[in-house]
Every structure is written in C-alpha cells, then in structure tokens.
Amino acid sequence: MVPFAGWDMPVEYSGITAEHMAVRTRAGVFDVSHMGEIEIAGKDALKAVQRIACSDPSVLEVGQAHLAGLLTPDGTFLDDMLVYRMGPSHFMLVVNASNAAKDYAWIVEQVKAVSDAAVVDSSSRYALIAVQGPAAIDVVQPLTGVPLADIKYYWFAHGEVAGARATISRTGYTGEDGFEIFVPPNVAERVWDAILESGRSVDIVPAGLGARDTLRLEASMRLYGNDMDESTTALEAGLGWMVGWTNEQFIGRDALKKQKDAGVTKKLVGFEMIDRGIGRHGYQVVRDGRPVGVVTSGTQTPFLKKAIGMAYVPIDASRPGSEIEIDVRGRALKARVVPMPFYKRG
C-alpha cells in the first residue's frame, strides 16, 4: 500500500503485468474511490459548467458524459475531469483526488460571480469501482437489472448493482470496454465482493494503481501531474479535441485561441524506444547534449511489450517518425516519435 493524496492505495495485488494482461484479455476490478466528485446544480448550472469546463457541456444530453479540462486563464490545466450531465440543471464533475480540494475552491470562486448555482463537494458520498476489460459486461450484468448493452460508451444509467443504489457509467481509464460504478461508501465492500464473485467465471483479478498507470499509458490517456499540469496548455498536451470552441464562455479560451492561431512551440508526443532502455517520467529529451524537452510518462508496457512513453518535444521534432534522444541516466538513447494511441482495442 502507498499513501496517495490522503488515501492508502494498493499499487499491485498479483503483479502489474498479470493485472494488466487480465484487463486486456478478460476483466479486472479497480477501487478508484479516491477520485473526487463535485456536483453543480441549480438554475444556472449549465452556465456555471460552461464557465469552468473547456469542453462545450451544452452538447451533453442527460445521461451522457465527456472529458474536459479545468483550465487557468492561461489555458493550462488545473485538472482534467469527466463531466456528467445528471439532469438538465445538474452536473457532476469527477476530478483527480490530489486536486479535489483545489478544484472545489477554484470552481466555487469562479461560479459565484456568473451564476445562481450550488457547488457541492460530494466526494465522501461516493465510492467508485471500475470493472474493465472485454468481459466486464459479462461480470456486471448478472448483478443488475439495468440492460448494460443499452448504455453507450461515455453514457451512464442509474439503477442497482448487487442490491446497492448505483450510477453505472460506461467509461474507464484503461482503453478497454468497461464500467465505472458509483455506489454509497457503506455498501462498497459488498459490491466489490459481488463483482469478484460474479467475475470468477472469467478469472477476474483485483488491479491496483500500477496496472492502472500502464494500461492508461498504452491507451495514451493523459495523467494529470505527469503529462499535463498548470504549466502546459490543452493544445500543447495534444488535447485540442477536448476543447469545445462553440463554448464562448470558458476560462482560458482567449489564451488557447491565441495559441491556436500562433501555433504551439512544444507538443506532447508518443515515443517508442529504439535503443534498449526505458525513458521514464522526468528524464530529459536532449539534442546535441542540451535539454530540449522532457519525458512525462514511460515504461515497458506489458501488453505491447515495448518501451513506450510520452514526452514534450519541440514542434520540429513532433512529427511521427522523428528521432529523438532521451537522457537515460547519463546515456543519450534513441527513440522514435510514433502516433498515439499506442494501443486501441480491436
């Protein structure tokens, strides 16, 4: 167990590789209750969310969710989050545990000026259990009357799971099909046990933070604090698709628009090592011995069995096929820029 943002989190149960492979081929279950939930409700809830989310939340229907950045006026990331439209005037933001308090304070401050909406930190009201993998639907369906096949990717439904009141969201952070299930904390253990029991037929495994990190990296999903933070913009992080330009209201829009017109000077790219070695978080990208960028995430991934990672590089080295050099503990090792995602489910 490791301390993480005030939570004791398991890094691994049976081993990162075994857990990673289980999720890619069968199913794994993650306790991600540490994630923060912030709810915004009231007459002007949409207006409030349009102010703080860089997506366009007005396109969301009730029962639908999407990813968005919570940006500074400079267009850089305070956090990234999932925006759920729970009702016409009720949204839930699922944010990173380490940022939840900061996010809440920021949102309250920004929202009160523009709208008549209540902002509530409801993190302690939800436990969150993620069931991920090609067999996830077979594991969860016997535990609920909600027809799961009817829930489209990035949509959600309310119902019961193992007798507990639940919100079932077809989302995840692994690159596989699966569900994230919000339940009251007092019944979370019962739901967890029921999922493990139901998953016995597919040999489900509990999976920890370690596999969560290698899975999301293979799927090229960004990790806040590694791949983007308050010093990098949505465009530099390659998350332009997250930006809802039709939303005229969001904080950071002017800065992003300006950067979009001028063009970015650095960009987050995916790379694959050419030389033997692993470029890890914090290692420098070098050119003629001088630092020109930085690796934000990197490991040897269990499914692809390659040393891959993400790095900020100068724009002239950002095209797929470009060769870059990474300073791996004093040795400049070659890597190649490759298109992302590294892994896409079939």
Next chain:
Amino acid sequence: MAYPDDRKYTKDHEWIRLSGDTAEIGITDFAQQQLGDVVYIELPDAGTKVTAGQSFGNIESVKAVSELFAPMAGEVVEVNEHVKSHPEVVNTAPHETWMIKVKVSSPGEGSALLDSRQYQELLG
C-alpha cells in the same frame, strides 16, 4: 521463500555466494517482490572492476528502476547473458539467478556481510 544459508546478504538486498575467490551476485526474494515485474537488467561487461558498495548496474521493473550494488570489490569474470534476455527469471527464481560472477580482491571482506538469519532479522 527461504533465504539459503550457503551465502551472505547485504542491507541493499543483494546476495553473494562465494566459492574460493569467485562470488556469484544476485538480488534477494525481498528485492524482487519490492520491484515487481522485472523488464530490463543492465550489467557490466566481463573485465570491469567493481567496488564494494558501488553501483555495478541497474535493474528495471515496470514501475521503477533501481541500482545494483556490489557487495565486494573485484573484477567481473562472467555475466549471465540469459538473465539479460529473460529478466523475468529474477522474479520467479531470485536465489537461483546470479547476475555476475566476480573474482574478489580479498575474500575475507565477506565476514562483514549478513548471514541468512541476520538478513531476515533486517527484513523484520
């Protein structure tokens, strides 16, 4: 897993097995558990001099990279090529998997290392 009596251990979680003036060096079961799935091992070439307490290589798992420390001074006489190409054997058989063989400069130094009982006390 048992910690065999036929060798010594370091507080950095290497083991060393001396026969004559040649020592096999590997990492302990505790070390491999801490590392998790091992994916790369960087070892020195034969002929390299190693210094007691100094790094002689690196071992990388999916989640982290750690240095390998030489328990005794000497010269590398043989490198386990198999473990370089099949690093996962460190996880499955840590005490049967030596990484380098070293011709040690002064075999007497070994008395300062931990025996099996002392090492297990260190692990608590």
